[in-house]
Amino acid sequence: MPDAERNFGNIYGAIADDASGEGEDTTAEPSSVVIASLNLYKEALVNNDESKAAEVESFLKSIEDKKIDLERKVLTLSEELSKEKDRIFRISADFDNFRKRTERERLSLVKNAQGELMESLLSVLDNFERAKAQIKVETEEEEKIVNSYQSIYKQFIEIMGSLGVVPVETVGKPFDPMLHEAIMREDSSEYEEDVVIEEYKKGFQLGERLLRPSMVKVSAGPGPAKLETGGPSENEREDKVTDKKGKTEATVAEE
Structure with a gap:
């Protein structure tokens, strides 16, 4: 011990x-x-x-x-x-970061899948738009068909809206190359330069993702002043005034 x-x-x-x-x-x-x-x-x-x-x-x-x-x-x-x-x-922090990253990736995959699906359905929407512009109702039976068509078209638009798909704003908005595709420029006294004045094909967005740009016409601003057809120009009017004045003075001298 x-x-x-x-x-x-x-x-x-x-x-x-x-x-x-x-x-x-x-x-x-x-x-x-x-x-x-x-x-x-x-x-x-x-x-x-x-x-x-x-x-x-x-x-x-x-x-x-x-x-x-x-x-x-x-x-x-x-x-x-x-x-x-x-x-x-x-x-714990690593797990929390992993959980957040996994959730972001999941949401990204869902949005990508939604985006691809919506992009494939835009051609269907274009067909609805073209049919709407071309159909001319002449009979009561045709009117019923058009109403049914309009109901389906409205339902289709509502479903797209519920999924977060919204049309790109165009007419009256400044031209944005990230949202618009300009296929024509035209002089305009109504709109300032680089403002969309007409839409040819709708564009759509899903959140911040652009599904398709809008095809538009863009204002080139006010053009040069146009002369009246067949009317005399300012120079011509001045020459006539001068000639008339000269003739008058000559007439007075003769008298």
């Missing part, structure tokens, strides 16, 4: 004997053990009992060594706990 443990047994036994002799609980708290040890140490010094004093000193030193060892273990465990907390936080 190590000396420290033997000293601890001797000192603790002496403390327990003193406590039992006084009718106290023999289960001593660490603080009371230290206090009792100090009291024994004091008695040993008073009685000049060097052996007893040495045992008490050895015992107190063993307590101090255990205290230091426990503090070191607590510090080590605290560091390990802090590292584990950091690791758990990193894992």
Whole structure:
């Protein structure tokens, strides 16, 4: 048995004997053990009992060594706990980033699928538009057919709208090469330069994605002033005035 443990047994036994002799609980708290040890140490010094004093000193030193060892273990465990907390936080953050990235990718796939589907259906919409422009109702039966057609066309537009598909704004809006495809420019006194003045084919957007640009005519601004057909120009009018004035003066001179 190590000396420290033997000293601890001797000192603790002496403390327990003193406590039992006084009718106290023999289960001593660490603080009371230290206090009792100090009291024994004091008695040993008073009685000049060097052996007893040495045992008490050895015992107190063993307590101090255990205290230091426990503090070191607590510090080590605290560091390990802090590292584990950091690791758990990193894992949690990585998982949260993974979840967000997965959700973004899922939404992107859904939008791409919707976009591809809508792009394939735009030709159907164009056929509806062409049929609407070409149909001429002459009989009551034809009117019923047109009404049925209009109902299907309206339902088709509503479904596209519910999926987030909206037409590109054109007439009266500034020309945007990211949204419009200009196939013609024309002088216009009604619209400023680079403003859309006519739409030939509808364009559509799905969110921020352009499904198809609008084919449009764009204003080139007011053109040069046009002369009246068959009328005299300003120069011609001035020449006539001059000629008339000259003739008048000549007539007066003759008279």
